[in-house]
Amino acid sequence: MSPRGPVPAPADPASLRELAVVEVVGESDVVVLRQVGREVGELLGLDRQDQVRLATALSEVGREVVAGGRGRAVLHVTPPPRAGLVVHVSGALRAGQHHADLTGVAAAERLLDRVDVQDGPDGPVVVLHKAVPDGALLGGRFDRVRAALARPRSADAQTELRVQNAELVRALDALAAREADLVRANEELEETNRGVLAMYTQLSDELEETNSGVVALYAELDERGRQLAAANDAKTRFLRSVSHELRAPVNSILGLASLLHDGDLDEDQRVQVGYLDASARALLGMVNELLDLARAESGRQHVHRVRVDLAALLAELAGTVRPLLRTGVDLRVDVPPTLVLHTDAELLERVLRNLLTNAAKFTEAGAVTVRAGRADDGHGVVVAVQDTGLGIAPEHLGEVFEEFFQVPNRLQPSVKGTGLGLPYARRVAEALGGSLEVVSEVDRGSTFTLTLERTDVPTLGRVLVVDDEEASRVVLRGLLADAAAEVLEARDGAEALATLAAAAALPDVVLLDVRMPGLDGPATLAALRDDPRTAGLPVVLMSSAEAPDVDAPFLDKAELDADGLARALRAATGGAR
Template identity: 70%
Template sequence: MTGGSSVRRLGTVELLTDGDVVLLRQVGREAGGLLGLDGQDQVRLATALSEVGREVAGTAGGLAVLEVDGAPGAPELVVHVLGRPARGGRGDVTGVTAAQRLVDRVDVTSDADGSRTVVLRKALPDARAVSPARLDEVRASLSRPRAADALGELRVQNTELVRALEALAAREQDLVRANEELEETNRGVMAMYTQLSDELEETNSGVVALYAELDERGRQLAAANDAKTRFLRSVSHELRAPVNSILGLTSLLAEGALDEDQRIQVGYLDSSARALLGMVNELLDLARAESGRQHVHRVRVDLAALLGDLQGTVRPLLRPGVALHVDVPTGVELHTDPDLLGRVLRNLLTNAVKFTDAGAVDVAVTVPEDGVVVVTVRDTGIGIPAEHLETVFEEFFQVPNRLQPSAKGTGLGLPYARRVAEALGGSLQVASVVGEGSTFTLTLERTTAPALGRVLVVDDDDAARAVVRGLLAPSAAQVVEARDGAEALDVIAAGAVDAVLMDVRMPGVDGVAALHTLRADARWSTLPVVLMSTLDEPPVAGVPFVAKTALDADGLADVLSRATGTAGATEVAP
């Protein structure tokens, strides 16, 4: 039975009587103790050996061989029990089954003659237990003569049982204490959970109330802002009429017979009225920008030409000794609104000229990367304190200026310029050093001209035209409008139109009638026309059509692009 070089035999026990099974139990406990097993493992090993020995040896006798497998890192006590089992059984739980629960491993082999070999393995805790010296001590101890003392073994088993019961009772007490502590912890957790739930509910209620208050404040602020915008727009319109009247009267007075003092006074009156009209116009522009009604009509803009025109209008405002330099690369074009962009640049230039007594005003245009154009307006004027760099973009704010008390304004120019810059898809920033000057930086997206050119939108519904105008903004260079077919024909006759998007149902000359007129005229017979209607079916076969119920920017751009490429291929019968 001895296998490889790492296996060493410790001793044998013949199993002929029940007393020998008791002896095997004693030997197994003693061997386990000598090899380093603790008390509980010694009891488990002894019990497993007695159960297997009683079952395997039976009435025919058997043999138990104790060995040590000293494999490096995993030493084991190995016991081979050989014999012929007794006939009959002990129920479902056999000795081998019991042993499998008590040791690390149990292997069973059976021979043809009915004999059986059961191998029990129990891992040893310390490799030092299988040293040659220790194994010699174990062999010597196991080989000493001994008698099977059933009564003594019973006492030992009773002692072990008492210890096991005491350990079980101690564990039960520990479990009771742990359960009590767990119950106490659970009560604390539940109390904390309840408290946190109450606090969370209270917090949620407060958050809901805060959101409701913020919503109400937001509505109030929006209403106040709308009221302010309406007020500015209304006041601006109302003031224009009397101011224009004053200008007209001063013009008449200037043409009359006036002495020198009267002429000077009329001049003051005229300049004051013009200054007032400029303020009124700024108020109206600001109100329009704030209300979101700033219509952007994008066309191709040559930035050099635009700045060249502005240069001519600003140069007369320069103080003696102040130079104006404009550096614009050739070929820089934008697809934007020239009027709005011109207002922003004019505002920045006049502002720089107003606060510069000496030095220069420099305008530079750069294209740092694709899709972006940067316009910088730099002056050598009085500068802006750091704490006012953002407040200069607030309405009616004016930087305190002791050096140039005469250089005053309305405080509306820069707020208007920033809002218009944002409406054009750009931004306006400022950097400044007091006493050295200021630099305003206007950044614009360098969008290319859309694929569609000048598109005429024909519809009698103002709201519908506004929707279509917004949908066409990304794809059309310019959108012009007409309220019916007759007005559309007039617009087409007055100027170039690249495509027409026309409603079918309109009072007077409807879309179909206008289409027949266009096709019958050689000048416009190939003009691309797309019909639109609330109907789902095209009213005219072969003519591009889009349903109003399914309008979107991409769809409109696609149908107009296709119409532009195939215009004139289909004739409409008169």
């Protein structure tokens, strides 16, 4: 098939309209066939190159006809919308002969849109297809084309040769022009390539220089980072050290003030001692804030997670905050009574107390409202503290969580704080696995939103604690109080085995001390593994000494807390129950 242009579909025989018939017997008929091809191409609106291609294809197939004997070429057209020229050539093929074996037919395949072979009454027929412009056959064009093709022709070989030579000269001129265009294009491409190469070289040099600068910048940033980290550590150590050093003399001042207050003083002296006591207590509060912040910044904020009833916690806080509210300011608490989460109750109370105290300090009228509920994702708890107070200017919103920044308070200009409460509250919120954010509008109030991710109290089912020290069992029982459904106890390995043998249902996990008189931890574990009933029972070993060389999870008693203990036991049992 020819790759030229869109390939036309086979024509419907009923739509074919005959234009001309050329009998092909000898070489002179091939010349006539070529002339007819050129003329019909011109009459149907083909460009010069396509006219030459059509004429050449017809002459090449005509030569195959002459070589085999005789035949004829019948030219048809198909109407729009897919107008085309269809030429049926008989005599080019013999029965059983394949058209691909004939060079003339193969040449036609390369020159035209489509070449088919059909069965005819006198043998195979080669069908040539060439698309033509749709307008070529509109109106009376068909009759005019047919009449023009009907005129007699002279099969003058010399004349046809001159025509072919002229066509060849034009083709050579076109090829020369195209070659000149290609030469110019290649020269332009080479020039462009030289420019691109120069630009690439320049960009590579600049990039290498930039990379060197970036490497140097990263090195400088790393050094600055180390310096900042060192400075921050130094600041934290300083705050912690100074806080500890200040607490002792402040506590001494409070003690001496208490002694003076109970002594023999006149009224003025008693008032002055009262001022001294109040100032010392304010100073102690600031020192404690510094110590808390230093502990939080150092990453040593210990989180002891327990079951927390949020409604009860907020009810207790509300009782301590109400006396701080101005006359006419309401405190509203909206918390579901069943909202329970697993977190550090003391740290959570500090954060909420800080938020409520700030709200009371900056609210002159209206209300302070606390709302709590499940987060939208269902996995967290959101506590929002909203007030109708002074609000925070937009330029200060990014600073309220910075250390030592204090929001201006026109209601109590004489009341000064440390500017450490909110930074500490945010760090504690992050230590609890949550976040603390604020939105505010001047003279309309502020809303601080505390989001905590951990909300569900994990349960471990039934836990058997095996330890010979009663104090250790008491501590473990307390650590497991909020995580285990039931805690069973045994004083040594023998009692543990007896308890398990008599139990109708095995516990979910065994917490086994390593060093015990009589049957110690490893021996008890071996006995459990030898009994088919307890062979698969999860066991976690614990000790204040080094871990024994046995295949079982191990906990260091010196580093136990509720969270770590529950996590280890859940891992041993394959997850929370």
